[in-house]
Amino acid sequence: xTLTRRRFLTIxxxxxxxxxxxxxxxxxxxxAMGAEVSITLKGPEAVTAPxxxxxxxxxxxxxxxxxxxxAGSALSRLNRTxxxxxxxxxxxxLMEASDGVHRATGGLFDxxxxxxxxxxxxxxxxxxxxxxxxWDRVHFDPGAVTLGQGQALTLNxxxxxxxxxxxxxxxxxxxxxxxxxxxxxxxxxxxxxxxxLADPTFGLMGTRSLRNGxxxxxxxxxxxxxxxxxxxxxxxxxxxxxxxxxxEDATTADGFSTAFCLSPIDVIRGAAGRHGIRRITLIDTAGxxxxx
Numbered sequence: 680x681t682l683t684r685r686r687f688l689t690i691x692x693x694x695x696x697x698x699x700x701x702x703x704x705x706x707x708x709x710x711a712m713g714a715e716v717s718i719t720l721k722g723p724e725a726v727t728a729p730x731x732x733x734x735x736x737x738x739x740x741x742x743x744x745x746x747x748x749x750a751g752s753a754l755s756r757l758n759r760t761x762x763x764x765x766x767x768x769x770x771x772x773l774m775e776a777s778d779g780v781h782r783a784t785g786g787l788f789d790x791x792x793x794x795x796x797x798x799x800x801x802x803x804x805x806x807x808x809x810x811x812x813x814w815d816r817v818h819f820d821p822g823a824v825t826l827g828q829g830q831a832l833t834l835n836x837x838x839x840x841x842x843x844x845x846x847x848x849x850x851x852x853x854x855x856x857x858x859x860x861x862x863x864x865x866x867x868x869x870x871x872x873x874x875x876l877a878d879p880t881f882g883l884m885g886t887r888s889l890r891n892g893x894x895x896x897x898x899x900x901x902x903x904x905x906x907x908x909x910x911x912x913x914x915x916x917x918x919x920x921x922x923x924x925x926x927e928d929a930t931t932a933d934g935f936s937t938a939f940c941l942s943p944i945d946v947i948r949g950a951a952g953r954h955g956i957r958r959i960t961l962i963d964t965a966g967x968x969x970x971x
Contacts, residue, residue, distance in 0.1 A: 707731050711738045712839060713748050714863045718846065721857035721869070730853045734846050738862070741845060744769050745838045758793065758831035763824040773834060773841050773930075774819045780837065780934035781814050783954055785946075788938035789814050791826075793833040839863030840895050840933025847929070864895035866929040878921045881966050887925070892957060895932035896923040897940050918943060921962045927955040947971060 705727035708717045718734055720727040744767060746752045753770055757763040763770070780788045794808035807829070816827030826832070834841075842862040850858045850868070857869030865874055867889040877883040879898050887894055898921040922939040926932040931954060939947050939959065951959055951971040959971040 703727070705731060707735070709735070709738075711742055711862060712746050712835075712842065714839065716863065717859075717861045718850075719859040719861075719872075720850065720855055722855050726853065726855065730850055730855060733849060733853070737846055737849055738842070741769065741838075741842045745773065745834050745842075747833060747835065754832060754834060757824055757826065761826040761828075761830065765822065766819065766824050769845070770824070771819060771821065773838065774817075774824065776841060776930050776934065777834065777837055778814070780931070780938065783950075784935070784938035784942070786814065787941045788836065788934055790832040790834055790836065791817060791830050793831040794829060796833065797831075836897070836937035837930060837934040840893070840929035840931070843893065843929035843933075859889075860929075862929075864893065864929045864933045865889060866893040867891065876923065876960075878962050878966075880920055880964075881962065887923075887960075889925075892925060892927060893929035893932045894923060894925045895929055895936045896921060897933075897936040898922075899940050918963075919961050920964050920966075922947075923960040924956060925958040925960075927957070931955050944969070 703721065703724060705720045705722075705724065706717065708715070710716065716738070718731060720730060742749060742752065744753045747755060749755060753763055753766065766774070777788070777790055789812060791812045791814055794811045795805055798805040798808040811827065811829035813827065813830075816830060817832070818825045839862050843860050843864050843866045846860045846862060847858065847866045847868065850860070855868075859865065859867045859870070859872045868891055870890040871888040872890070873886045874889050874894055875883065875886055876896070919940055922936045924932040924936040924939065926935070935950065935954065935956060939961075944961070947959055947961065948971055950956060961969040961971070963969075
């Protein structure tokens with residue numbers, strides 16, 4: 680289905696609302712990994728209050744692993760030295776997920792673009808940085824993560840979805856069946872939860888209803904920052920103003936929404952309904968909307 684609209688997509692926390700219900704609602708808002716984040720829970724305070732404390736502790740743990748804004752994080756240390764000994768279980772889990780999305784997208788999802796982003800942001804000749812791009816030179820196992828010469832990683836194209844899933848799993852283990860986690864991408868249990876969608880160029884379009892699933896949005900125009908850029912690949916240009924992916928989990932939704940920004944529609948169409956993907960929404964640079 681294709682619609683012509685002047686307004687569309689990038690998930691906006693300001694536009695989300697819970698479905699009507701009688702259960703008490705607890706909500707926490709804060710910042711993590713350079714973004715506004717929030718957790719919304721329904722249930723008795725005796726359950727939601729300690730769950731939010733645990734969730735905030737998990738957020739701090741995730742930032743200590745993957746934040747490019749923290750010079751002491753595991754990822755920052757890896758990028759400085761090219762090696763991270765005895766990576767945590769969390770770090771290895773995200774590396775495995777990144778490898779899976781890289782393979783499933785034919786290499787369009789590639790966390791080794793970080794030096795290229797840094798060169799462009801600094802106004803340097805990007806040729807040397809471009810030569811460092813290549814996920815095949817990254818190796819990881821429980822003993823160590825190692826990078827090729829000149830390489831550095833940005834996991835920003837998948838880490839927010841991964842963080843969302845980590846928090847969602849924690850809340851699920853605490854017996855909470857009505858939750859909405861927003862760590863830059865959204866995952867909802869119970870619901871339905873209504874999520875506002877907007878595009879940085881075309882503005883607010885409408886909402887999506889989320890029930891027991893996840894939604895992630897990538898907009899290349901919103902990602903041009905010194906630390907946070909990740910929608911980039913040598914030899915490929917961005918094809919869409921915004922891509923939104925709904926999937927079973929937020930890690931999948933996040934990684935594929937990043938890669939699809941670089942993909943022609945026939946490639947995206949071939950992925951629809953696979954890899955746990957439920958729906959894909961595209962907005963092109965003219966403001967035309969396509970849903971797959």
